[in-house]
Amino acid sequence: MNKSTIPTAQKAALSLLLDDHRNVKKLFKQFKEASSDREKADIAQTVCKELTIHTMLEEEVFYPLVRREGGQPFSDMLDEAVVEHASAKDLIAQIQSMKPGDDMYDAKVTVLCEYINHHVKEEEEEMFPKIVAKKIDLREAAEMMSARKEELMGMAPA
Numbered sequence: 001m002n003k004s005t006i007p008t009a010q011k012a013a014l015s016l017l018l019d020d021h022r023n024v025k026k027l028f029k030q031f032k033e034a035s036s037d038r039e040k041a042d043i044a045q046t047v048c049k050e051l052t053i054h055t056m057l058e059e060e061v062f063y064p065l066v067r068r069e070g071g072q073p074f075s076d077m078l079d080e081a082v083v084e085h086a087s088a089k090d091l092i093a094q095i096q097s098m099k100p101g102d103d104m105y106d107a108k109v110t111v112l113c114e115y116i117n118h119h120v121k122e123e124e125e126e127m128f129p130k131i132v133a134k135k136i137d138l139r140e141a142a143e144m145m146s147a148r149k150e151e152l153m154g155m156a157p158a
């Protein structure tokens with residue numbers, strides 16, 4: 001999805017989520033290229049924190065609003081997103097309790113990356129275009145999400 005083509009009512013909110021998606025994809029790429037355990041640990045910690053915040057913004061603000069305003073056509077998609085988030089959160093908790101070099105550490109980060117690729121594809125190719133087509137007004141959600149993001153980013157790493 002191209003940010004420049006998003007209408008004003010959805011632009012700020014969807015741009016924030018698209019930026020998050022781009023950012024974590026970049027971090028996963030850096031993880032793959034990292035050469036030391038120290039580097040891997042730093043990147044994985046950042047990925048886990050950013051994904052936790054992204055998930056919270058979507059679950060606290062974005063999904064409830066889309067569910068309310070979008071109605072039935074969105075409910076299955078949102079239910080699936082919540083289930084997928086639960087699997088990602090479980091994997092994030094496991095990664096946070098491990099260190100590079102542990103059995104299955106890289107495999108867990110790789111699988112998390114695959115979950116997120118799937119999440120990004122579904123949102124950007126299905127959910128976001130439907131939201132734009134239905135003209136759901138996301139301006140208030142955008143403000144709530146940026147304020148919440150700032151607050152969560154300021155907290156100590158999990």
Ligand SMILES: [Fe+2]
Nearest residue numbers: 017058119123
């Ligand atoms: Fe997302």
